[in-house]
Amino acid sequence: TEPGTTAASLLERRERSFAAVQEHYFDSPPRIERGWREHLVDTEGRCYLDMLNNVTILGHGHPGLSEAVHQQWQRLNTNSRFHYESVVSLSERLAALLPDGLDTVFLVNSGSEAVDLALRLAWAAAGRQDVVAVGEAYHGWTYASDAVSTSVADNPGALASRPDWVHVLPAPNAYRGSHRGPDAERYGPLAADSIRELARSGRPPAAFICEPYYGNAGGMALPDGYLRQVYEATRAAGGLCVADEVQVGYGRLGSHFWGFEQQGVVPDIVTVAKAMGNGHPLGAVITSKEIADTYRSQGYFFSSAGGSPVSSVVGLTVLDALRDEGLQENARIVGGHLRDRLLELADRHPLIGAVHGTGLYLGVEFVRDRATLEPAAEETAAICERLRELGVVVQPTSDRLCVLKIKPPLCLTRESADRFAAVLDDTLTHGW
Numbered sequence: 202t203e204p205g206t207t208a209a210s211l212l213e214r215r216e217r218s219f220a221a222v223q224e225h226y227f228d229s230p231p232r233i234e235r236g237w238r239e240h241l242v243d244t245e246g247r248c249y250l251d252m253l254n255n256v257t258i259l260g261h262g263h264p265g266l267s268e269a270v271h272q273q274w275q276r277l278n279t280n281s282r283f284h285y286e287s288v289v290s291l292s293e294r295l296a297a298l299l300p301d302g303l304d305t306v307f308l309v310n311s312g313s314e315a316v317d318l319a320l321r322l323a324w325a326a327a328g329r330q331d332v333v334a335v336g337e338a339y340h341g342w343t344y345a346s347d348a349v350s351t352s353v354a355d356n357p358g359a360l361a362s363r364p365d366w367v368h369v370l371p372a373p374n375a376y377r378g379s380h381r382g383p384d385a386e387r388y389g390p391l392a393a394d395s396i397r398e399l400a401r402s403g404r405p406p407a408a409f410i411c412e413p414y415y416g417n418a419g420g421m422a423l424p425d426g427y428l429r430q431v432y433e434a435t436r437a438a439g440g441l442c443v444a445d446e447v448q449v450g451y452g453r454l455g456s457h458f459w460g461f462e463q464q465g466v467v468p469d470i471v472t473v474a475k476a477m478g479n480g481h482p483l484g485a486v487i488t489s490k491e492i493a494d495t496y497r498s499q500g501y502f503f504s505s506a507g508g509s510p511v512s513s514v515v516g517l518t519v520l521d522a523l524r525d526e527g528l529q530e531n532a533r534i535v536g537g538h539l540r541d542r543l544l545e546l547a548d549r550h551p552l553i554g555a556v557h558g559t560g561l562y563l564g565v566e567f568v569r570d571r572a573t574l575e576p577a578a579e580e581t582a583a584i585c586e587r588l589r590e591l592g593v594v595v596q597p598t599s600d601r602l603c604v605l606k607i608k609p610p611l612c613l614t615r616e617s618a619d620r621f622a623a624v625l626d627d628t629l630t631h632g633w
């Protein structure tokens with residue numbers, strides 16, 4: 202190994218040159234330089250199971266994707282003001298995946314950009330700025346996407362520092378919010394009342410934004426009927442409904458390609474990123490032509506790399522691989538199996554308060570007491586460190602950082618799912 206390139210010395214160099222606010226996973230992170238499917242390999246040759254990577258849906262080192270990108274780079278990369286086939290095909294393919302009416306596409310480079318643009322479209326369409334968001338949410342780091350991010354795990358000051366055009370509804374958390382279990386069905390009517398009240402007070406929202414399956418809270422389904430009730434109230438107030446599918450969309454749920462399908466609603470604006478590029482910077486906003494055209498009042502829209510030939514080829518190759526490799530179906534089958542294994546662990550380990558989610562969008566919530574639901578945050582952090590020692594990469598999530606975030610590549614095999622369950626069982630049995 203060259204001097205200055207061991208994992209520890211590289212970390213020192215990172216600390217000197219890279220903004221410290223961009224944190225890294227683990228206290229002593231392994232130096233990861235290769236990946237293959239759901240595995241990561243460090244420079245010591247150690248192989249880790251990647252249960253965390255919600256971006257690389259096809260898996261690491263995908264040969265078809267790497268070949269397509271290589272060829273396109275050799276041919277051409279430019280911007281979408283030029284006229285070429287891939288940007289048209291990608292836009293058509295995205296629109297075809299969505300219900301009728303969601304037929305017009307903007308291509309950008311990240312989830313934050315997609316959410317920012319979605320909100321700006323809603324502002325342009327409604328001619329006003331108030332936006333309703335939910336608690337425990339993360340939507341990005343740009344001005345507007347950060348404004349509607351309410352997660353205190355990502356920003357402890359979040360709730361106190363939202364701009365006054367952001368109105369935050371209580372987190373519809375059916376496990377530990379103020380309405381639990383069957384009582385969680387009250388969140389929808391209560392949220393609709395709040396939106397009507399905003400409208401009566403002269404501040405009707407331009408938009409309501411929410412992840413249609415609750416990612417930041419730990420991969421939880423929203424209460425049945427929640428989005429239907431909130432969307433109705435938002436539209437009655439003249440606002441638009443934005444579904445942030447950046448994390449949950451693209452087949453991860455197994456049962457549905459989009460999270461909003463699970464709630465039986467159709468949004469007005471959909472944001473996509475992460476999975477769409479399998480790690481390449483790629484995002485999109487899909488809406489109706491009518492809403493898209495309102496952006497003209499803001500000037501023109503241009504993104505230098507959004508929808509470039511290389512990015513468009515990435516987007517098309519990801520969609521082909523997702524279909525040809527049956528990855529949504531794999532998420533349904535292997536995710537269902539993994540969920541059963543985790544539920545079986547919950548029977549034996551009282552630290553597991555709940556197993557959330559569906560498909561390969563799962564969360565294991567650790568509590569010190571199943572009655573009080575006291576979050577086991579220190580235990581969760583220590584368990585993640587121990588799992589890393591045992592060759593599994595996973596991290597805490599939720600506002601209380603007591604949920605294991607389980608969002609692996611969608612090519613996860615049944616054997617890898619079993620290995621994860623076995624290593625977690627071992628850790629919970631023998632300590633961390």
Ligand code: PMP
Binds near residue numbers: 339341412446
């Ligand atoms: N929305 C959601 C739901 C997300 O999970 C994220 C990323 N964690 C974003 C938006 C922002 O995406 P990006 O990091 O690509 O800017």
